[in-house]
Amino acid sequence: MNEPIKVVIAGPRGRMGREAVKLVMNTSHFKLVGAIDYKYDDTTLNEVDGFTDTHDSVKVFSNPDDCFQELLPDVLIDLTTPETGYEHTKAALLHNVRPVVGTTGFTDGQLDELKEIAESRGLGVIIAPNFAIGAVLMMKFSQMAAKYFEDVEIIEMHHDQKLDAPSGTGIKTAQMIQEVRTSKKQGHPNEKETIDGARGSDIDGMRVHSVRLPGLIAHQQVMFGGEGQLLTVRHDSHDRASFMSGVRVCVDTIMKLDTLVYGLENILD
């Protein structure tokens, strides 16, 4: 029998991290060997609020280098914050650990740098702004529609604890649309914002609007306007469990990659 894939999770106490801990613990060919958390250094996960005795073999580290050096994991799943996630991803690669990154908010420069490190070491990295299969389809359907409708506005809606705006999904959707849409500055040429930000952010002339409200989880609506018609493509994540089948596919796939893949759509059949 093959050895299980040894996984470390960064951000285990977070909303996504807790789901990922469940996923890894409940997948027979994955083994959760460690966690990275800026608190609880040198403990085991069962000593952390909300975890149980079943987590007593999961070592917690605050320093990612110590974690990778001691545990020699195969894969890091990072679900933290933009700057921390970038540092963890880089550290993982330098220790020959393959990162599956759900954390959003990386800059283009950071993505380029991580790709270069990954390729120079022949290691896979997956950076997936959205792990939900439905969200990937929503992005692909939007890309299909954008071939025929060049006027598009993206409305992404999230819980009010989210740090980055626009969301990773909003940016990725705009980038996928950009691949097929003739560049266009939308709206009236003389349009003027009388209050800053009224028209949202601007990606290649498309507008991206970010809604943040308690009660929301993760939702996005892409609206296409044409003469006498409106097309809306929408996806809703009502539960963070919606992201976990994508995380599982990434952990399974990453062992076969030797470069950086940005977006789950690139590894799905």
Ligand SMILES: NC(=O)C1=CN([C@@H]2O[C@H](COP(=O)(O)OP(=O)(O)OC[C@H]3O[C@@H](n4cnc5c(N)ncnc54)[C@H](O)[C@@H]3O)[C@@H](O)[C@H]2O)C=CC1
């Ligand atoms: N790709 C996807 O499908 C999804 C991505 N996300 C992204 O995942 C990230 C996490 O989201 P949530 O779980 O909602 O956030 P959260 O705020 O609930 O969790 C973040 C966790 O990171 C931990 N953390 C912060 N700094 C750290 C450090 N230096 N070392 C170790 N841990 C540290 C915090 O303790 C916290 O537990 C965000 O960037 C979010 O945008 C969220 C949902 C889905």
Ligand SMILES: O=C(O)C1=N[C@H](C(=O)O)C[C@H](O)C1
């Ligand atoms: O922070 C979140 O919650 C989410 N973040 C990701 C993003 O920025 O797109 C994915 C999903 O929308 C949930």
